[in-house]
Amino acid sequence: MRMSAEHGGNGTGSPDEAVRAELNRILESVPFRTSKRCSEFLKYVVERTLSGQSSNLKERLVGIELFQLPPDFDTSQHAIVRVTANEVRKRLAQCYLADGGSHLPVRIDLPPGSYSPEFKWRPQARETQVKEIITEKPKHFMPALIAVVVSLALFGVLARWRWQASKPTLPIVASSAPIQSAQVALPQEGDLRISVGSTNPYTDRNGRLWAPDRFFSGGTAVIRSTEKIYRTLDPDIYRGLRVGDFRYDIPLKPGFYELHLHFAETGLSDSISMESSGEGQRIFQVTANGKPLLEFFDVMADAAGANIADERVFRDISPAADGFLHLSFTSIKGSAMLSGIELLPVSEGNVRPVRIRAGWPASWVDGNRLQWRADSYFLGGNALIRTKNPVAEGFSTQPDAAIYASERWGHFSYSVPVAEGRYRVTLRFCEGHYGKHNTGVGGAGSRLFDVYCNGVALLKEFDIFKQAGGEGRPVYRTFYGIRPTAQGKIVLTFVPIKGMACVNGIEIAEDTK
Template sequence: MLNSKEFSRSPTLARMLSYLCEVQFAGEADRIKEYTIAVEVFRRADSFDQDSDSIVRVEANRLRKRLAEYYAQSGSTRPLRITIPVGQYVPRFETAEASAQAPLVSTLQPANPPGNPSDQLVKYFKGKHWAWWLAAVLATMLAGTTGTWLILRHEARVSSAQSRAPTATEGPTEQIGPPAGEEIRILAGTTRSFVDHAGKLWSADKWFTGGNAVRSSVLQIWRTEEPGFYRTSRQGQFRYDIPLKRGVYELRLHFAETAFGPESTETGGEGSRLMTIRANGKTLLADLDVVADAGASRTADVKIFPDIRPEPNEILHLEFAGEDGMPAMVSAIEILPGAQGRMRPVRVLARQSPYYSNDSHWWSPDNYFEGGQLAVFAEPVTGTDDPELYETERWGNFSYAIPASPGRYSITLHFAARRAPSGESSINAALSRMQVSRVFNVFCNGKALLQNFDLSKEAHPSDVVIRKFSGLEPNAQGKFLLAFVPVNGYASVSGIECLPQ
């Protein structure tokens, strides 16, 4: 089963299925919980919080779909089938003829078992055929060996976890979802917590010394789905002393200039506020002008710094100093588990909610964009085993400003062609009536990546088109400015990946 096309292309789902079955065969079905799955399958830290991290629920739902696909295709002739009931994680084993309401074995340790698990399987298979009976005996022997191995592995993990404090990732590893570890998010200048489009919790302002909480009445903030996120800030001469366990982290600072708009000065705000930012005494940014860095006032600006470590006393000291008598400012501080010497991958989908792709990569909801509109389509695309990844798109004349630290990156663009879109929104209906062309250019920091790109012609034989570009470097402001410019009709894109090389 694990070697089938449905599971060989999704090693994470295969690993999860193996784990669930092995633990149950070991007679430890009561240990199959969301927490243990997160820690042992998805490598989450012992501090895993299921309320703020939904990876187990997301992947379990994906596993149910993949099982259904397997039994509809490669496994259609299998006499014994595995199901994961909704709302549960303990697998059930059923005959192909049995309904979900009358499973063969719902668990190898039922509440009032008539006998041990091997007796149940032997009793069933013995009446069917000697080969089946032999298979059951072998399965029972294998289960015993597997159970011993799982118990020893679990005890070793528990012992190791108890002997050390949780730390951030020390180096680049294959990630399943977002990297595991301590995450800190502070919304500056506010007394209330906030949950963003990605479901991430931002705490009220804390650990600061000096400065003042400032709230702006500006309504529109560009290049973000969270304008309210940037309407508050801490301003003045101030510092943050943030408790942080040992490890390697990535620091993200969020800004938006709202005091100096286009109407306030002839220069549009450039040069009105300069500041210097230090981490543990080391200068991260000198003479930062948020308006010049973002390209305009009232525009979200994100600066990323990998390889951030706390001092030996497990405190990260951040200093914000204004220049020429003007106050420094910051809207939010984000500290995430990092990988030594490289930035975390950035994956953005043109949708309003986060998404785990079939390869278990985490995609953030739409961000960093300006212009264009979102469209949602009901018809699944062809040419991919993850059609949900392409069910939305940003279309029109638009751009993205993706933040990045210095280095070389690959950028992958995901497109989907639809001959006659008939989605669920009024925008889709308009597109369908117009039968618009999709011929456009894509520029990165002013250089052409794609010229006269005709999406309909490129999308053959499947609907999905993927283009990857390597060896790219961010501009002096630490951004990849991706401009999608129509030539005939509209430009469009479903997803963007920015990965360090």
């Protein structure tokens, strides 16, 4: 059974009974009552763990036993286990956030990257658990007792933070306090991500870790946990924010960084009507080391609507002479706001390429060890993951053909944030629906669509079947000299003419020609 360092009973029954009681309470909560699939998943993994089979909770076993997939199913093609586990984690967080967790004898968590739940116990359960360890497993008495003693020593440091983190009601509002420079350490080598307004770390769909809010002074932290956020698979990043006049003083190693600032307008519903979409109600400016990054910035106007993830990217950001990056957010009208910060080390003058695997729910690494993001920045359309890869034998080599097993189809757009500059855009396609070996009837002329970039036509009446020379044949189109909009986006719009538009992959990199 997988448990945290503070595992134990509730003093009124066995540990298993306490866990099952908490499981039943969770399954009756609003986040789980609305999802039969998530409820069945959580019940399955909890019961497996209670029966001592947590070590067997692997993706393949869960897929076979819970989702009735065939024993030889391809985990790269069937993502339902991973997708459901991620959704369960989010619903668990919503459940504990909504009702507060400090009064509960045990808390059930599903750690990122694992299908084995953890049972975290309240402090008063410790004495009961010591007795159970001695009674149930006498041959391991000393190691178990040592483990309990160590956990008791650590508890005073950890318990207060862990249980208070789940306590607030909705919306969460917490006053900020300046963080002294001497009390913070330089971030580890590599990327730095901060989930603004959050007291807990967060792992996104691409497996990237976001640290809790830190390095700030001023402003107020707010969490709106029920908001639906568009153009992202990670709405939780945008449900937390800091508002008011505030600053971040972030310690950085010398060098150059790519800065990403994340916003989403979730607080102006009273300003939206048939006559007004809410622009002009919140205006602020952002500076980095005293130099302006965003002036008279309006999130609603920048994102083209409310509840839409909005990301701005800046190149060649460096720490000041004191070793800190000083970001200031100053209100002009209403209150300044921010939901996320990313600082990514790069060489001078460069930015990282963006690769998106359309329709896919997680990050993916191709045969050249290039990483593709989960489907991101889209609005509209439908994600499709095929049970059989449509690529015909001989027209592509594994594992790169896997990118064509997923797609986004319909009438949709991608609004990809980039820094100022010139870019090369590559679109990847493969006809997996029409043709004699596919489920759809027809062939050339069955699917026609236009593709626009920032309002300018890139492809007119594009026919994948015709351009590729048949079904199951990958084809790509590359466009050069693309510049972002005034809002810092490359907006790709796919408009169906006959049948539905679709795309399998999008690559955006700096144009060095």
